[in-house]
Amino acid sequence: MSIAEPTWSQAGPGEAHGGPISVVIAVADQSHVGEARRRATALGAQAGLSETECGALSVIVTEAVTNLVQHATDGLVLLRTLGAAPSGVEVLALDRSPGIHDVVQAMADGYSTRGTSGGGLGAMRRMASEFDLFSSANTGTALMARVWSAAADPDRVAWVRREGVVCVPVAGERACGDGWMFVHEPHRSLAVLVDGLGHGPEAAHAADEALRVARASTALPPARIIEAAHGALLPTRGAAMAVAEIVPLERIVRYAGVGNISGVI
Numbered sequence: 001m002s003i004a005e006p007t008w009s010q011a012g013p014g015e016a017h018g019g020p021i022s023v024v025i026a027v028a029d030q031s032h033v034g035e036a037r038r039r040a041t042a043l044g045a046q047a048g049l050s051e052t053e054c055g056a057l058s059v060i061v062t063e064a065v066t067n068l069v070q071h072a073t074d075g076l077v078l079l080r081t082l083g084a085a086p087s088g089v090e091v092l093a094l095d096r097s098p099g100i101h102d103v104v105q106a107m108a109d110g111y112s113t114r115g116t117s118g119g120g121l122g123a124m125r126r127m128a129s130e131f132d133l134f135s136s137a138n139t140g141t142a143l144m145a146r147v148w149s150a151a152a153d154p155d156r157v158a159w160v161r162r163e164g165v166v167c168v169p170v171a172g173e174r175a176c177g178d179g180w181m182f183v184h185e186p187h188r189s190l191a192v193l194v195d196g197l198g199h200g201p202e203a204a205h206a207a208d209e210a211l212r213v214a215r216a217s218t219a220l221p222p223a224r225i226i227e228a229a230h231g232a233l234l235p236t237r238g239a240a241m242a243v244a245e246i247v248p249l250e251r252i253v254r255y256a257g258v259g260n261i262s263g264v265i
Contacts, residue, residue, distance in 0.1 A: 022078065022079070022080040022166075022167055022168050022176070023039050023043065023078070023079045023080070023168075024076060024077070024078050024079075024168040025039065025065075025076070025077045025078075025079075026075070026076055027065055027068040027069060027072075027075035027076065027077060028075075029069060030069055032065055032069070032077075033062055033065045033066055033069065036061050036062075036064075036065045036077050036079070037058050037061050037062050037065075039079060040057050040058060040061040040079050040089060040091065041054055041057065041058055043079055043080075043081050043089045044057045044058075044089050044147070046081060046085065047081045047082065047083075047085050047086070047087045047088055047089050047149065048085030048086035048087065048149050048151065048152075049086075049088070049089065049147060049149050050149065050150065053147055053148075053149060053150070056127040056128070056147055057089055057091070057147040059123070059124075059127055060091055060124045060127055060128055060145050060147065061077070061079070061091055063120040063121075063123065063124050064077060064091060064093040064124065064143055064145070065077055065093070066120070067093070067120065067121075067143075068093060068095055071095075071097055072095030072096065072097040072140070072141070073095065073096055073097065074095060074096040075093070075094070075095040076093070076094045076095070077091065077092070077093050077094075078090075078091075078092040078093075078094070078166055078168065079091055079092075080092075080165070080167075082146065082148070082152075082156075082160050083156060083160070085149070086149040086151040086152050086153075087148070087149060087152050087156065088129065088146050088147055088148035088149055088152060088157075088160075089146070089147055090144065090145070090146045091143075091144070091145045091146070091147075092142070092143070092144050092166065093141075093142070093143040093144075094140065094141075094142050094143075095140045095141055096139070096140040097140050097141055098137065098138060121133070124143075124145055125145075127147075128145040128146060128147060129146050129147050129148040130144070130145065130146040130148075130161070131144070131145050131146075132144045132145075146160075159182070159184050162182075162184075162189075163182050165180055167179075167180060169199075170199045173199050173200045175200055175201045175203075175204040176204060176207075177195065177196035177197075177198065177199050177200065177203025177204050177206070177207055178193075178194065178195050178196070178207060179192075179193075179194040179196070179204075179207035179208065179210065179211045180192060180193050180194070181211055181214055181215065183215075183218045185218075187247065187248075187249060188245060188246060188247045188248075189245075189246045189248075190214075190218055190222075190225075190243060190244070190245055190246075191243070191244045191246070192210075192211065192214045192225070192241070192242070192243050193241070193242045193243075193261055194206075194207040194210040194211060194214075194239050194240070194241045195207070195239055195240040195241070195259065195260070195261060196210075196236075196237065196238075196239045197237045197238050197239060197240075198237060202236070202237050203237065203239075205236055206233055206236035206237050206238060206239045207239055209229070209232045209233055209236055210229045210232070210233060210239050210241055212232070213225070213228050213229040213232045214229065214243070216228075217229075221245065221254060221256075222243035222244065222245050222254050222255060222256035223243075223256040225243045225256075226241055226243060226256050226257075226258060229241060239259070240257075240258060240259020240260050240261045241257065241258055241259065241261065242255070242256070242257035242258075242261040242262075242263055243255070243256055243257070244263055253265065
C-alpha cells in the first residue's frame with residue numbers, strides 16, 4: 001500500500017466483519033497458562049504468523065501469564081490480532097501488585113526473585129517484535145509485547161505503533177458494544193471512538209453503524225462526522241461518540257464528542 005493513500009484500522013462489534021479479534025483472560029491460577037497459550041497460538045494462525053513466529057508468541061504468553069500467577073493479583077491478559085493477515089498479535093498483561101522495584105535489573109538475563117533460572121523478561125524482549133514494560137510501586141505492572149509476521153506490510157506496522165487499544169466485551173457477552181477506528185492520511189489522522197448504549201448485540205449494532213458512517217465520511221471535520229452518524233443511529237438504540245482530528249505539522253487537534261466519552265492530551 002502506498003503511504004500516500006489513507007489507511008485505517010478498526011474494530012467494533014465487528015470482529016465478525018474482518019476487524020481485529022480481542023480475547024481477555026482473567027488469570028487466577030496455573031491452569032490459565034495453558035489456556036492463554038492456546039488462545040494466543042490460535043490468534044497467531046489467524047494473523048498469518050509462521051510456525052517460528054507462533055512459537056515465539058507462545059513463549060512470550062507463557063512467560064507473561066506465569067509471572068502473573070507467581071507475582072500478582074487481579075491479573076489480566078489481553079490478546080488481539082493487529083489487522084487482517086498477514087499482520088501480528090499483541091499481548092497486554094496487566095496486574096495489581098507491589099510493582100517491579102528495579103525494571104532494568106529485572107530485564108537482565110538470569111535475574112529472579114523466586115530462585116529460578118530467571119531471564120523471562122529478557123527472553124520476552126528478545127523474542128518480541130516490539131516490547132515495553134511499565135511498573136509502579138504498589139500499583140502494578142503493564143507489559144506489552146507484539147509479534148509481527150515477516151510478511152506484514154511495513155506501512156501497517158508503522159501505523160499500529162502509534163495506536164493503543166483495549167476493546168473487549170463486558171463479562172457474559174460475546175459481542176462488544178464499543179468500537180474504534182484510526183484513519184491515517186499523509187498530513188492528518190482521525191481517531192474515532194463509539195460506545196453503543198447498553199451491552200450485547202444491539203449495542204454492537206449501534207457502534208457498527210457509527211463506524212460505517214465514519215469510514216465513509218473521513219474527509220469531514222469531527223463535528224460533521226458525528227452529525228452524519230446521528231441520522232444513521234436513529235433506528236438503533238444510539239451511542240456515545242467522539243472524533244479527534246490530529247494534524248501533526250500544524251500541532252493541532254480538533255475534537256468533537258457527545259455522551260460519556262473523554263478525550264485527554
